[in-house]
Each structure stands twice: as structure tokens, then as C-alpha cells.
């Protein structure tokens with residue numbers, strides 16, 4: 001090849017590379033956009049687990065690489081009566097995750113809510129002793145975690161153990177066993193699957209007192225030699241709160257305690273609230289039309305505010321991707337969200353990235369862009 005031919009060839013190749021780089025298509029899915037930072041999950045309901053919601057499943061498989069069962073693995077469903085387990089939905093949930101090579105999250109093993117009353121009582125209806133309840137917790141965790149050993153990647157071992165002031169909630173677990181029930185639950189889970197990632201999961205950790213309580217709990221678990229790997233901050237957010245600065249502080253302070261941080265139940269509520277910020281499922285408020293302002297669609301200005309809020313939140317997660325290992329949205333489309341029925345039943349809510357017709361919202365495009373920065 002003569003020199004000028006060679007030079008032409010080299011410049012053509014360089015130019016080609018340049019054009020190729022400049023034109024490298026931007027990722028069009030959440031899982032691709034964040035691939036070099038963290039996995040992106042969705043909580044899925046029974047219709048999605050069983051394939052009845054084919055359109056929801058199509059979005060799930062295209063966009064997400066992690067799943068959490070919204071309800072299917074909770075005690076009242078998986079273990080409704082003494083010695084009677086029902087793994088029908090949970091097995092299908094795990095199969096779906098394995099088939100699609102997803103990071104599978106088990107939610108949850110020990111919680112005060114959605115746990116039947118019998119769990120805390122003996123055959124005659126009297127409160128169980130500490131030893132008997134510990135045995136019951138052990139058997140439940142051994143059975144459930146043991147069944148999915150090597151298949152479920154990550155377990156929410158204890159859910160929502162803290163009060164807003166950072167003290168331990170006076171749940172039946174706490175009252176009967178005492179505060180070491182948290183350590184015990186983690187030990188049982190570790191015994192049942194030594195390779196599973198173990199999480200403590202709670203909401204409102206942006207509140208300094210509650211966050212302090214969570215960090216104290218992490219330290220207690222670490223001191224007891226228990227492998228707590230992740231703190232899940234649920235991320236049930238509102239348009240105007242908590243502030244991005246508080247979200248960032250929460251991530252860095254939790255990570256400084258020596259754990260990874262996951263956002264486990266992300267959604268952003270755009271509806272008015274007349275109650276304190278919480279995710280306490282026992283709250284139930286009467287429906288008033290003023291509390292349901294967008295029954296026929298979200299006005300564009302609110303849609304844009306939601307997009308910006310989502311982008312700001314994901315930008316924080318992306319910036320801290322060295323310590324964030326997962327961001328999970330609490331549902332696939334707006335129609336699926338628990339926020340349509342809580343704390344007021346029958347509202348039309350818009351908290352997720354896909355709308356009721358399965359279309360990506362402006363927030364979806366805004367979120368995709370955050371990973372490019």
C-alpha cells in the first residue's frame with residue numbers, strides 16, 4: 001500500500017471510529033442504562049407472576065433485571081397456617097426470575113404486618129414463650145430460605161423494625177422475644193443459605209433519628225458477627241420531599257456503616273396528602289374528591305415535575321453507584337401501584353415510570369439520561 005493510500009486508510013478508520021463512538025446508540029432500557037452501576041428491579045404482583053398480565057410481563061422482561069415479590073412471599077401467603085406452607089406463587093416467581101436471569105429478591109422473612117395472629121400464639125390461644133416463638137421463626141426461615149437456596153439472591157430478612165424515633169417498634173416479635181429477635185432472624189437466614197445477600201429493609205431512613213436507629217442496628221448485627229450486607233431504604237417518595245440532599249446523606253451515612261445501600265421500593269407520589277409521611281400500611285383515610293385531583297390523567301406540569309424529581313433521584317443513585325447495588329421500583333405500571341389504594345382507597349395514582357396504558361412516561365426518558373452523566 002502506498003503511503004498516501006495508507007494515510008487515507010488510517011484516517012478513514014479513525015473517522016469511522018469517531019463516527020461510531022459519536023453515534024453509539026443511547027441505551028433504551030433501564031437495565032442497560034444502569035448496567036455499570038446497579039441492577040434495576042420491579043416489584044411484581046400475582047398477575048405478573050402467573051403470566052396473566054402479559055403486557056406487564058413484557059415491560060418487566062424488557063426493562064428490568066431484578067424482581068421482588070410484592071406480596072407472594074409474605075408470611076400470610078407463604079405460611080398461612082401452622083405447618084402449612086403454600087409455595088404456589090413463590091415457586092412461579094422464582095422460576096420467572098431464573099428463566100430471565102434476574103437478580104431475585106425475597107421479601108420478606110420477619111415483619112409485624114401480613115403475619116397471621118396464630119404465629120404469636122399457642123394452640124390454646126395464649127401468647128407464645130420466647131423459646132417457642134424463636135423456634136417458629138427459625139423453622140419458617142429455614143423452610144422458606146432453604147427451599148430457594150442458591151436461587152434467591154437477596155433476602156429482606158427483617159422488615160420495618162424501627163419506630164420513627166429510631167427505637168425498636170413494639171411488635172409481637174419484640175415483645176415476646178426481645179430485641180435480639182433481629183440478630184436471631186439474620187442468623188437463621190444465614191444458616192439456611194450462607195451465600196444469600198441479607199438485607200435490613202425500612203422506610204423513611206431520610207429522617208435523621210430513624211437513620212441513626214438503622215445504623216445502630218447495623219452495628220449491633222455486625223458486633224454479633226451477623227453478615228448483614230445491605231440496608232434497603234424503601235424510597236416511598238413525594239414530589240417535594242424528602243430533599244435530594246437528605247437522600248444523599250442517607251446513602252453516604254448508611255454506606256459508612258459498612259453496608260451497601262439498596263433502594264428497595266421506589267415510587268414518587270404526586271397526590272395530595274393530609275397525613276404524616278409514612279409507609280405504615282395500617283393507615284386508611286376516607287376518600288374525598290379533593291384528595292383525588294387527577295382521575296382522568298396527569299396534567300403536563302405535574303408530569304414534568306415528576307420527571308425532574310425522578311431524574312434528580314436517579315442522579316444521586318448514579319453518583320453513588322459504588323455503594324448502591326440495586327434500585328427497585330414498587331410496581332411495573334401506575335395501574336399496579338399500592339398508592340391507588342393507600343392511604344385512601346380508590347384514587348388514581350401516578351407514581352411509577354410506565355402509565356396505565358403501559359407507555360413510558362416523560363420520567364422514563366429523564367431517568368435513562370441520568371446514567372450518561
Ligand code: 9MR
Pocket residue numbers: 070071113114159234265279281338
Ligand atoms: O404493595 C404492597 C400492597 O399490595 C399490600 O397490600 C401491602 C400490605 O401490607 O404491602 C405493600 O407493600 C409494602 C411492603 O411489603 C413493605 N413496605 C411498604 C410497602 C407498601 O405498603
